[in-house]
Amino acid sequence: MHDQLKSIGFAIAMCLVCGMLLTTAATALQEIQEKNQVNDRRKNILLAVDLVSREKTYTPDEISGLYQAYISKMRVSPDGDIVAPGMAAPGQQTMPIYLYTRGAEIRSYIIPIESQGLWGKIYAYMALENDGSTIAGFTVYKHSETPGLGGEIDTQWFQEKFEGKRIVDKQGNFVSVGIAKGDVEQRVPETQQPHYVDGISGATLTGSYLSQGLKKSLAQYEPLSLSFRKNSLKCRMQEAQPWCETDETEQN
């Protein structure tokens, strides 16, 4: 009996000590870790539009400098209207969007992707050209897929395959972009090839979850893509109003 009590007492003391240690470490380092995460997300946005290169390393200051110079974060309504942060009508649902601007021109827009994965959520960014249909870049910044299999989605070779793929077919209908099971050239009919990228062997499920997630996110932003496609919403950055209005509204 005495031995058991001693064991229980020792276990409780152990839990307290370890718990305190871990709490201290986690809270003390939390601020720095969060800064790293913000910086990493910004770096991935810049990567998606080719403003930084994967081969080089960048200091956090360089990243935030580039980010502030070229990227602006906006909100977009479900109808595809861009609203500046804080300008949305009360109760209006808006989704985040990042615009890559050079001078007065919107070069591309970056959609945050939140997809189901095999083991957990996959977080990514997809940059689309200002024609509203061509993919400019794709980066995954957080996932919990199996390393070596599904985990390959965060590698350069996989993400580069997305560049130049199209989310609309020749008739201009939305088809999204998907991950093929295996090589695109062998598995996908030629007319469909612009909408598929090579799959990862051993990661069929990750691929199909990510395809679904991409389709869902791209469909949500489809109204915005549509207005880019119709009139190239590209060169209407105004000094006073740092967001875009479309010619479309006037023509209607």
Place this chain on the structure above:
Amino acid sequence: MKLSKTKAFKTFAGPAWTENPINMQMLGICSALAVTVQLKPAIVMALAMTFVVSFSNLIISAMRKIIPSNIRIIVELAVIASLVIVTDEFLRAYMYDVSKLLSVFVGLIITNCIILGRAEGFALSNPPHLAFIDGLGNGAGYGSVLIFVALIRELFGSGNIFGFSVVPQAFYDAGYEDMGIMLLAPAAFIIIGLMAWLQKYLTTRDEV
């Protein structure tokens, strides 16, 4: 007394060479395959592992007389897990890029059989200073294999060392190509196999 005859030296040199955890005992292979594509993550992993194994040995050895034997494995694991999580938190705060590369493998140090094996097999029956040195020796043994494998894989797989390209362009112009297999896990298997053979050959030759 010569340095090489002291008990402390033997405690260090044993696991670092003659009882090398990877080459001789075939432990910790999983992480050795996974994190050795490039040198930088391999070195960080080796340091993290050395830190965890030496301090877990030290702490467990210091408590060895008061740990109730019926819950000793749980206590050992609690110590190891706490150390690993602290390491992981530090990496995330100060070496975010490397910690993303190492992903789950930092957390998986907990399940690395070298650490629990040393805690059970050495720390519980030896005084703290020897246990600490034993941890350092195991870390050195594990780390040196990791770094060596990573050096070979990065050099032949991508022509780089520490991310700097070292294979001259003239080689590529003359038809040299990087070995794709070096970037895949099976390459580490082959290299570790060859290293184990070499080390067994060298150590048995000494004895004869």
